[in-house]
Amino acid sequence: MPPRSVAVPLPWTDPAVLFAAGPARLPHAFWLDAGPDADSGWSWIGTGCPGEGTPRGIALAAGAAGAAAVGGPFRGGHVGWLGYDAGAAEASAPATADPDDGPQEAWLRVERVVAFDHAARSAWVIATETDIDDAVAEAAAWRDAATTAARTADAAGGAPAGVAAGAGERAAASARHTPAQYRDLIARCRDAIRAGDAYQLCLTTRFTVPAPVDPADTYLRLRAELPAHHGAFIRIGEHALLSASPERFLEVADGIVRTRPIKGTRPRGATPASDAALAQELRGSVKEQAENVMIVDLMRNDLQRVCLPGTVAAERLLEVESFSAVHQLVSTVAGRLRPGTTFVDLLQAAFPAGSMTGAPKLSAMTLLHGLEQAPRGIYAGCFGWVGDDGRADLAMTIRSIVTHPGGAYVGAGGGITWLSDPDAEVAEVAVKARGPLAALGAALPDAWAPAHQPA
Numbered sequence: 138m139p140p141r142s143v144a145v146p147l148p149w150t151d152p153a154v155l156f157a158a159g160p161a162r163l164p165h166a167f168w169l170d171a172g173p174d175a176d177s178g179w180s181w182i183g184t185g186c187p188g189e190g191t192p193r194g195i196a197l198a199a200g201a202a203g204a205a206a207v208g209g210p211f212r213g214g215h216v217g218w219l220g221y222d223a224g225a226a227e228a229s230a231p232a233t234a235d236p237d238d239g240p241q242e243a244w245l246r247v248e249r250v251v252a253f254d255h256a257a258r259s260a261w262v263i264a265t266e267t268d269i270d271d272a273v274a275e276a277a278a279w280r281d282a283a284t285t286a287a288r289t290a291d292a293a294g295g296a297p298a299g300v301a302a303g304a305g306e307r308a309a310a311s312a313r314h315t316p317a318q319y320r321d322l323i324a325r326c327r328d329a330i331r332a333g334d335a336y337q338l339c340l341t342t343r344f345t346v347p348a349p350v351d352p353a354d355t356y357l358r359l360r361a362e363l364p365a366h367h368g369a370f371i372r373i374g375e376h377a378l379l380s381a382s383p384e385r386f387l388e389v390a391d392g393i394v395r396t397r398p399i400k401g402t403r404p405r406g407a408t409p410a411s412d413a414a415l416a417q418e419l420r421g422s423v424k425e426q427a428e429n430v431m432i433v434d435l436m437r438n439d440l441q442r443v444c445l446p447g448t449v450a451a452e453r454l455l456e457v458e459s460f461s462a463v464h465q466l467v468s469t470v471a472g473r474l475r476p477g478t479t480f481v482d483l484l485q486a487a488f489p490a491g492s493m494t495g496a497p498k499l500s501a502m503t504l505l506h507g508l509e510q511a512p513r514g515i516y517a518g519c520f521g522w523v524g525d526d527g528r529a530d531l532a533m534t535i536r537s538i539v540t541h542p543g544g545a546y547v548g549a550g551g552g553i554t555w556l557s558d559p560d561a562e563v564a565e566v567a568v569k570a571r572g573p574l575a576a577l578g579a580a581l582p583d584a585w586a587p588a589h590q591p592a
Contacts, residue, residue, distance in 0.1 A: 140265040140266065140267065141265065141266055142212045142213045142263050142264060142265055142266075143263070143264070143265070143266050143269050144206075144207045144208030144212070144252070144261040144262065144263045145261065145262045145263075145269060145273050146259065146260070146261055146262075147251060147260040147261060147262050147273070147276055147277075147280070148260070148280070149253075149258050149259060149260050150260065150280050150283060152168065152170065152180045152182055152251075152253050153173070153357065153360075154283040155182060155251065155276075155279050155280060155283055156168050156182050156353075156370070157283065157286070157353070157357070158279045158280070158282040158283035158286060159275070159278070159279035159282065160182055160183070160184060160279075161353035161370075162353065163184055163372070164372065164374060165184060165185055165186065165187055165245055165372065165373055165374065166182075166183065166184050166185075166245075166370075166372055167181070167182070167183055167184075167185070167216045167245060167247075167369070167370060167371045167372070168180070168181070168182045168356075168368075168369065168370040168371075169181045169182075169211075169216065169367075169368075169369050169521065169522060170360060170367075170368030170369060170370070171253075171255055171366055171368070172360065172364045172365055172366055172368055173360055173361065173364050174364075175255040175366075176255055176256065177255055177256045178255055178256070178366060179209045179210065179211070179252060179253060179254060179255065180252075180253040180255065181209075181211055181216075181250050181251070181252050181253070181522070182250065182251045182253075183216070183247055183248070183249050183250030183251060184245075184247075184248055184249050185215075185216060185245030185246050185247040185248050186245065186246045186248060187243065187244070187245055187246075187373050187374060189246035190215075190244075190246060191215065191217075191242065191244050192214060192215040192244065192480050192523035192529075193479070193480050193481040193484070194479055194480070194481065195214070195479060195480045195523055195524075195525065195527055196477060196478070196479050196527050197389050197392075197394070197474055197478050197479065197480060197482075197483065197527045197528075197529065198389055198390060198391055198392060198524075198526060198527035198528045199391075199392040199474060199476055199478075199527070207261065208252045208261040208263050209252045209254060209261070210390065210524070210528050210530070211250070211252065211522050211524050211528070211530070212250075212252075212263050212524065212525075212526070213247055213250070213263065213265075213524065213525050214247060214522060214523050214524040214525040214526075215244040215245065215246060215247065215522065215523050216244065216245045216247055216371060216521070216522045217242070217243045217244030217245055217371065217373065217520065218242070218243055218371060218378050218515055218518060218519065218520035218534065219241070219242050219484070219488065219518045219519050219520070220234065220238070220239070220240070220241035220242065220513070220514055220515040220516075220518040220534075221489050221493065221512075221513040221514070221515070221516065221517035221518045221534075222234035222235075222238075222241055222512045222513060222514065223241035223242060224241075224484075224488045224489040224518060225489055225494075225502050225506070227484075227485070227488075228485075228488070228489065228498070228499065228502065229499065230499055230502035230503050230506060231502075231503060231506045231507075232502075232506060232512070233506075233512055234512050234514075235512045235514065237541065237543075238512060238514030238515060238539065238541075238546070239376035239378075239514060239515050239539055239541055240373070240376065241515070241518075243371075243373045243376070244373075245371070245373060247522075248264065248268065248272075249262070249263070249264045249268065249272040249275065249276075250262075250263045250264070251263070251276050262276045308346050308347075308348050308577065308578050308579040309346075309579065309580075309582075310344045310345065310346050310547075310574050310577075310579040310580065310581065310582055311344070311345050311347070311582060312342065312343070312344050312345075312582045312584070312585060313342045313343040313344070313345070313511060314342045315584050316563045316584050316585055317584075319340070319342055319562075319563055319566065320559040320560075320562075320563060322340055322508050322509075323340065323553055323557060323559045323562055324559070325508055326338045326340055326504075326508065326553040326557075327553065327555060327557065329504050330553075330554065330555050331555065334500055334504060335495055335496065335497065335500050335501050335504055336431050336495070336496045336497070336554070337428055337431050337432070337495040337496050337501070337552050337553065337554050338495040338501050338504060338505060338508075338552070338553045339492065339493050339494055339495045339501070339505070339517075339550055339551070339552050339553070340505065340508065340509070340550050340551065340552075340553050340562075341493075341505075341509060341513060341516070341517060341548055341549065341550030342509075342548070342549060342550060342566060343511070343513075343514075343516070343546055343547065343548050343549075344546065344547045344548075344549065344570050344574060344579075344581070344582070344585075345544065345545070345546045345547075346544050346545045346546070346547075346574070346577045346578075346579045347543065347544040348544055349542065349543065349544060350540055350544065350545050350577055350578075352370065352372055352377035352379060352540045353370065355379055355538060355540070355545075355576050355577055356368075356370040356377075356379040356538075356576075358575075358576040359379050359380075359381050359538065359572070359573060359576035360381060362381070362461070362572045362573075362575055362576050363381035363460065363461055363462055363536055363572040363573070363576075364381070364460070364461055365380075365381040365382055365383045365460060365536065366383070366385075367380070367382040367383070367384070367385060367521075367532035368380060368381050368382070369382070369520055369521070369532070371520060375541060375542050376515075376539065376540065376541050377539070377540045378515055378520055378534065378537060378538075378539055379537060379538040379539075379540065379573075379576075380520060380532065380534060380535075380536065380537035380538075381536045381537070381572070381573070382520075382532040382533055382534065382535055382536055382537060383399065383458070383460050383463075383465060383535075383536065384397065384398070384399045384465075384467075384492065384532060384533040384535060385397045385530070385531075385532055385533075386487075386490050386519045386521075386531045386532055386533045387483065387487060387519070387529060387530075387531045388529065388530050388531075389474070389483070389527065389528055389529040389530075390528050392473050392474055393471055393472070393473055393474070394440060394443070394444065394471065394472055394473075394474055394483065395452075395469060395470070395471040396436050396440065396469070396470050396471075396487070396490070397467055397468070397469050397470075398429070398432045398433060398436055398467070398468055398470070398490070398491065398492040399458075399465045399466065399467050399492060399533075400425070400428040400429040400431075400432050400466060400492055400552050401419055401422065401425030401426070401428055401429050401465060401466025402419070402425075402463050402464070402465055402466075402551065402565050402568070402569070403415040403416065403418060403419040403463065403464045404462065404463055404464075404564075404568045405459070405460075405461070405462060405463060405464065415464060416457050416459065416464045419457055419464050419465075419466055420455070420457050420466070423556070424554055424556035424557065425466050426455055426466070427554060427556070428552045428554050429454075429455055429466050429467075429468055430454075430455075430468075431496050431554075432468075432491045432492050432496065432552075433451050433454065433468045433470055434496070435491035435496045435497075435498060436470045436487070436490075436491050437449050437450075437451065437470055439486050439487040439491065439498075440470060440471075440472045440486065440487065441472065442485075442486040442487075443472075443474055443475060443478050443482050443483055443486045443487075444472030444473055444474055444475060445472070445473045445474070445475055448472045448473040449470065449471070449472035450470070450471065450472070451468060451469065451470050452469040452470065452471050453467075453468055453469040454468045454469075455468060456468070461572075462568060462569075462571070462572050463568060463569070480523055480529065488518075488519065489502070489517065489518065490519065490533055492533065492552075493517040493533065493535075493550075495552065495553075513548055514539060514546065514548070515534055515537075515539045516534055516535070516537060516539065516546070516547075516548030517533075517534060517535070517548060517550075518533075518534045519531045519532060519533055519534055520532060520534055534548075535548075535549075535569070536569065536572065536573060537573065538573050538576065538577060545577055547570055547573040547574055547577070549566045549567075549569040549570040550566060550569075551565045551566060551569075563585075564587070566585070567581055567585050567586070567587065570585070
């Protein structure tokens with residue numbers, strides 16, 4: 138049984154400031170981020186050890202809801218990611234992983250964590266009973282360093298700690314597919330749908346920046362560019378995942394598992410009137426509604442494999458959520474887990490997520506492997522935390538950057554149905570990739586830029 142963890146109060150500090158003062162430069166560290174200026178939810182910053190097991194065998198939390206623990210729902214366990222390619226292979230789909238893309242599964246065994254309750258503006262240091270004194274001293278040292286850095290920046294007239302400078306001159310990003318090639322793949326998706334081999338296919342591509350990047354500074358720019366409720370910086374050795382994900386994949390608490398698939402996207406408008414019109418267009422789109430409902434049905438089917446009969450239902454359907462760059466169509470599906478369900482049972486039932494495959498899932502993954510002709514890597518997988526107590530919170534690896542010693546890559550894609558407009562699908566990929574690339578100091582390749590696409 139894992140050692141008992143304890144929580145000690147820490148004076149409130151902006152998580153971005155504390156991150157920049159310490160964990161940002163450590164080889165194995167994480168920041169699960171509720172977003173800039175968050176006034177609800179939790180953020181966690183901490184350190185851990187790689188290679189010390191995985192959470193796969195953990196029994197997921199069951200039973201009635203209890204009192205909230207001091208320090209929040211995550212009090213120790215694992216933080217990490219799962220890549221798409223290994224998940225597809227485990228689901229019996231054809232898949233090939235590229236080691237250069239980063240490890241398909243990587244976890245930090247969490248040793249120390251600082252938890253931030255944004256609603257109460259309170260912070261807590263969490264560690265084992267034998268380590269708590271050292272953990273508190275380390276967090277205090279980070280806080281002191283942040284204060285010193287802020288004073289130095291003020292005196293010099295520079296940016297405060299926790300705020301990354303601009304990326305400077307833009308690098309050149311390359312694309313796995315040209316827009317013309319992507320349109321051709323859309324046509325092939327529609328052929329497969331017409332033949333009855335799939336109802337929907339989530340077609341993806343990749344943009345690559347070949348120059349080495351600073352993961353910490355890049356993440357600070359990413360969260361400023363694309364604020365999101367499931368942001369993340371997870372560095373495990375030479376690879377880092379930087380995410381501004383708007384999509385919660387799996388949340389487990391008190392015996393209930395929830396998923397919130399996103400299907401349906403529109404860009405934000407340049408004026409309040411055009412922005413509202415785009416949101417309304419998304420809300421009323423027959424194509425986007427069909428796309429979302431197909432994935433809701435798929436996720437209901439997945440969760441029924443690990444939930445008690447009659448407990449799986451769509452709690453919310455077709456709600457528009459707005460982020461800095463896009464409007465999204467979101468639904469929520471939930472069910473009560475069967476007693477004894479483990480984390481690996483849940484993964485085998487639901488991963489990879491239907492919102493990143495299509496429907497039917499196995500057929501969609503098989504078709505996409507033949508169409509995309511290249512691995513997705515860590516993109517289109519999931520990341521987050523799994524607690525020793527059986528709680529969990531995982532998000533989809535979208536709107537994300539994966540860094541490695543030679544550079545970084547950004548995946549982007551969209552759901553293709555029979556009603557898809559190829560030009561609109563290409564434009565959607567560009568919208569989704571633009572923010573992460575900007576955080577890397579890179580622009581879309583010219584062919585993908587709006588000025589070079591058909592009107």
